[in-house]
Amino acid sequence: MSRYAYVNGRYVDHREASVHIEDRGYQLADGVYEVVGVRDGRLIDEKLHLDRLDRSLRELRIGWPVARPTLEFIIRELMRRNRLRDGLVYMQVTRGVARRDHAFPTQPVKPALVLTTKNTRRIEADAGAGIAVKSAPDIRWERCDIKTVALLPNVLAKQAARESGAYEAWLIDGQGNVTEGASTNAWIVTRDGELVTRATDNGILAGITRQTLKSMASDLQLKLVERPFSLEEAKQAREAFITSATSFVTPVVKIDGAPVADGKVGPTARRLREEYVRFAAEGEAVT
Numbered sequence: 001m002s003r004y005a006y007v008n009g010r011y012v013d014h015r016e017a018s019v020h021i022e023d024r025g026y027q028l029a030d031g032v033y034e035v036v037g038v039r040d041g042r043l044i045d046e047k048l049h050l051d052r053l054d055r056s057l058r059e060l061r062i063g064w065p066v067a068r069p070t071l072e073f074i075i076r077e078l079m080r081r082n083r084l085r086d087g088l089v090y091m092q093v094t095r096g097v098a099r100r101d102h103a104f105p106t107q108p109v110k111p112a113l114v115l116t117t118k119n120t121r122r123i124e125a126d127a128g129a130g131i132a133v134k135s136a137p138d139i140r141w142e143r144c145d146i147k148t149v150a151l152l153p154n155v156l157a158k159q160a161a162r163e164s165g166a167y168e169a170w171l172i173d174g175q176g177n178v179t180e181g182a183s184t185n186a187w188i189v190t191r192d193g194e195l196v197t198r199a200t201d202n203g204i205l206a207g208i209t210r211q212t213l214k215s216m217a218s219d220l221q222l223k224l225v226e227r228p229f230s231l232e233e234a235k236q237a238r239e240a241f242i243t244s245a246t247s248f249v250t251p252v253v254k255i256d257g258a259p260v261a262d263g264k265v266g267p268t269a270r271r272l273r274e275e276y277v278r279f280a281a282e283g284e285a286v287t
């Protein structure tokens with residue numbers, strides 16, 4: 001089956017898909033992106049992802065490349081062409097193509113829009129054995145609330161984690177607190193049974209999965225506290241887990257080589273993952 005990508009108005013063979021060498025995303029990381037999870041042909045929280053895309057674009061003063069309903073149509077058309085059932089839709093908007101200069105182009109340029117899809121294994125309600133994380137200093141800039149394609153610190157931290165046998169990196173700020181993962185939000189369950197995740201500010205990305213999980217936690221009458229937590233506190237926690245559009249809720253059973261509690265998946269993370277998988281199966285199927 002041939003796979004398609006969407007590039008600036010055209011559905012093209014994924015192997016041939018390309019952008020101009022002076023796309024400002026390519027040269028200057030002057031662009032933003034979104035990743036929307038897909039399960040059973042259903043988009044998960046599409047509206048919230050497009051709301052966040054709108055915010056990212058506004059923060060960087062990049063216009064919408066197409067009207068929002070048009071983007072919604074393109075997302076669905078690409079899913080249909082690629083027969084996407086489980087995986088993700090990736091979309092990226094850059095400021096456009098212009099002769100290289102750090103400042104914005106003086107002549108109006110059209111923002112560039114690229115979409116791809118990725119098939120992945122179906123995420124099961126069963127959490128399996130959980131994952132390991134490795135800490136790394138958070139060396140990113142002070143606007144991590146914007147979902148930009150400038151991801152080099154995240155890339156390096158994730159790679160260091162993978163080389164140590166861990167799946168994800170947990171980024172640590174100057175106070176010794178966990179900000180978030182390289183591409184996920186970070187959570188713990190304290191010994192008192194409180195669910196803790198850092199409050200959203202410019203230091204982290206306001207995850208959509210995080211947002212949805214907050215209302216699930218409240219429905220389940222779990223006590224949620226949004227505050228910073230240190231790496232030391234995480235190592236002493238009863239449970240830990242990560243959230244993202246692509247990992248849903250994934251338990252963390254090891255931090256920097258040491259087991260979290262007994263090193264097994266705990267009941268809170270297990271329950272929240274089951275709930276999230278149930279939620280992901282709701283909604284209208286596209287494919």
Ligand code: PDD
Pocket residue numbers: 035180181182183184185204205206207208209210243244245246
């Ligand atoms: N990453 N924090 C960071 C730095 C992220 O890159 C992501 C998402 C999240 C979780 O956000 P959400 O729940 O909206 O997916 C938190 C995506 C999946 C990625 O870069 O592939």
